[in-house]
Amino acid sequence: MTRQTIDTDKTTDIQQLYAAQPIFDRKQKRYAIALLNRSGAGVSTLLLSDAGLCDAQLQQLCADISAQSAVYKAPLFVALAADFVLSGRALPLAPDTVVLEPVIPPQPDATYIGALKTLKKQGFRLALHDIALTEAAAQQLLPLADIVRLNVLNSNLADTERYKAQFGRPGLLWLAEPVETDEQFAIFKALGCDLFQGYFLTKSLLVAGKKMEPSALKVAEIISCLFAAEPDIAQLSALLKNEPNIVMGLLKIANSPLYRRTRAVSSVKETVTRLGLELTRKWLLMCAVLSGTSPAAAITVLTRAYTAQHIAQQWQLSAVQCQQYFLAALISGTDLLFDIPSELFLRHVNLHKDIKAAIKGNRGRMAGALAIVRSIERGYALKLAASDAELPYIALYNQQLSDVQQRLLTLE
Template identity: 25%
Template sequence: MLIYIARQPIFNKAKDVVAYELLYRDPKTQTASIKNPDAATNSVLMGSTLIASFERLLDGKRAFINFTTNLIKDGTPLIFSSNYMIIEILEDVVPDIFLMQRLHELKNKGYTLALDDFTLHYPHTEIIDLVDIIKVDFTLTTPDDQKMIIKKFKRPGLKFLAEKVETFEDFNHAKSLGYDYFQGYFFSKPAVFSYKDINSIDTTHVEILKGLNSETPNYTYLASLFEKDISLTYKLFRYANSPVYGSIEQVSTIRKALVRLGFSNIRNWMYLLILRCMSIGQSDESICVSLRRAKMLELMAPDCGLAQRAPELFLVGLFSMLDVLVDKSLDKVLEELPLKEETKEAIIYKENTLGLPLKLILAYEKGDWDEVEKLCIQLKLKPMNISPAYIESIKWTSEVVKYSL
C-alpha cells in the first residue's frame, strides 16, 4: 500500500523549526481530499511510524496530527509517545462527557493538545480551557479577529499558532500581535529584494572548485589546497569520518579523506559550503530545504532518464533558494556563480531538461498533486518513486547538516 504524507514546518519567533504538521494525502488519487477522516489519520500514523518513522520524517521534532472524535474516544493517541506527538483537535469536534474524559486522560499523561482552525466565536469553552495551543488560520480570519483572539483567550501556558503564514509580512504581523508559533511557507520566499552584497566567497573554495572541474582532477593537488586552510581541513575530516559515509575506520590524512568522498561528493560539499557562506544570518530551514531538493533531484535522476546528469540536478536543487538566502533576485545572484547557462536557466525558469524535475519537487512540497501528476507524465516518472526519495533526502540532509557545516 502506498502512503503519501506531506509535512509542513512550524516555526517559533526566532524562525527555528520546532515541529511539523503531518498531512494526509490519498494514496490512490494523490489528492488532499479526505473521504474518511478516521482512515486519513490512521494512514498518517501508519506511514509516519511504520514506514518512515517519526525520527526520520520529523528529524527529532514533534508532530502535529489531526484526530477525529472517534479516534480520540477509542484511545488511538495513547498508542504513541507523547514525546513526539501533539494531538490536534479538529474544529468540528463536539464535546461530550466521554470525549472530555479522554482529553483529560491524555492531558494527565503528558500529551500536548492543540485546537485547529480556531475562530473568535468557537463555542466549546471546555475544550478551550484544556488545550495548550490554539491554531488560527490567517486566511480565514480578519486582522481584527486575529488580534482579538489573543486578547480574549490569553492565559498562562496557552500558546497561539498562526497558520497559513505565506509571507514575511504575515510573519511579522502575527509576531507583533503576540503569536508564538507560525506555520506556512513564508520562509521560502524572499523577504525583500534589498540587493545586499553577497558574503565573500573564500578564494580557497574557488581554487578547489577549479581543480575539481578540470579535465583531470588530482587528489594530491586538492590535498595541497586543503593544507592551506585549517578550518576547511577540520570540516573535511569531520565530514569524511561521519556516518554519512558509513565507515568505521577513521581516515587520518587529507588525501585519504578526499579519496573516501570522491570527486563528485567533494564538489557538492564545496558548493554547499559556498551556499552556507553566502547565506549567513538566514533561517537554517532554508538551507535544509535547499539540501533536500538537491538530494531528492539526485535520487530521482535515474527515474527521469537523467542518471548521467545527477550531479547537475544536485546543483539545481542546491541553489534553488538562493534568492531567499541572500535577498537578491535569482538572475542577479546566479551571475556571480561559476555555473553552466543551462543550470542557471533551470533554476530561474524551471522549464528545460534540468528545470522540470525541480518544478516537480516544488509542486510536491506544496501539495499541488494535480501538477505533480502532470509533471510525472511529462518526465515519465512513476509517482510511487517520489515519496521514498523525499524521505531519504530528509535523512541525508539531517546527517549532512550535522557533520559537514
C-alpha cells in the same frame, strides 16, 4: 546484520511512510514538526483513528512517531480522530515528544470534554483548530488548549484580530497556517501569532544590498572547484584548510562502514581517491551546506537538488546535464540556505549558461524541472493534492527526501 544496520533500515522505512513539515517560531527557529502521511498522490494529515487500529498497530505507529521525534529532535504534531479521543485508549507516547490535535465534533458533549481533560492530566499538550471553536464550544475547550491554529485561508485579518482579543490568555500560543508569503508572515507576526507553518521559509527574507556571508562564499568556491572541467584536488584541499567541520564530516563519511576498506583515510586527497569524484561532490556539498545553515533548510534544498538531478536522468539527459540540473536546483535555494538571492550567488561561481538562464531568466527545460520540484514542495507545505504535472515525480521526490534525511543521520 548489525543492530545499527537494523535501526538505519527502520528509520529509512519510516521516512518513506511519513513526511515532515516544520513549524517555526517568530524568529524562524524550528519549534516542532507536523507529521504527515505520504501517498502516491502527495501528503495528508496523519490521523490516529480508533477504527480498525488494533493494539499492535497502535504500538507500531507510536514507535514510528517516537522515532521521528528523535530524528528531528523536536515534538511532533499528531491529529486524533474524535472516535480515538472517546475510546479512552492509552497513547504509548512520551507527552513531551508530541502535540496532540484532536478533531472536534460539531457539538462536543461532556464525555468528549472529559476525555480531553484526561489527556491533559496525562501531560499531553493540545492544539485546537479555530474553525472548530464556535463561541459556545470555545468556553469549554480553550481552557484545555495550549495552541490554537488560525487558518489563514479561511479568515480575514479583522476576524483574526478580534478572535485573538476575545479568546487570548497568557500562555496560549497562536499558530498561523498556511503562511505562504513573506507578507503573510510579517502580518500575522504583527498580530501576535507565535508559531507559523507553511511555505514562507522557502521564500527569501532579504535586505537590499545584502552581501555574501563567508559561509556562502565558501560554498561558492567549493562548487567552482568541484564542478570545474578538471577539478584541482590541491586547490580543494587549500579551500578546506580552515574548514575543520566540513573536513571532519567528509572524513567521517569516507571512514564509515559504507566506504571503509583496509585503512582509514586522513586527507581530502585520500578521500577523493576512495570515494571518487561523484561521491565526493555529493558528500562534500552536503557537509558544506550543513555547516552554514539549519538542518530543515538543508533538507529542503538538497532534496530539491537531488530530485532535479533524477528528473534529468529520467529524461535521459547526459551525465553533465544531470549535474547541471543538480547545481541549478541547489543554487535556487540560496535564499533559504544563506538568506541571499540566487542571482547574487551566481556572481561568485563560473557555471554553464543554461544554469544561469534557468535561475535568472526562468528559461529552458531546466527551469521546467525546477518548477516541477518547487510545485511539489509547495504541495507538501500547503497539503495540496498533486497536480497532473507533479504526479509522475511524487514517488521520486519522496525517495530523495528519505535519502537526504538518511544521509543527515549518517553525519550526526
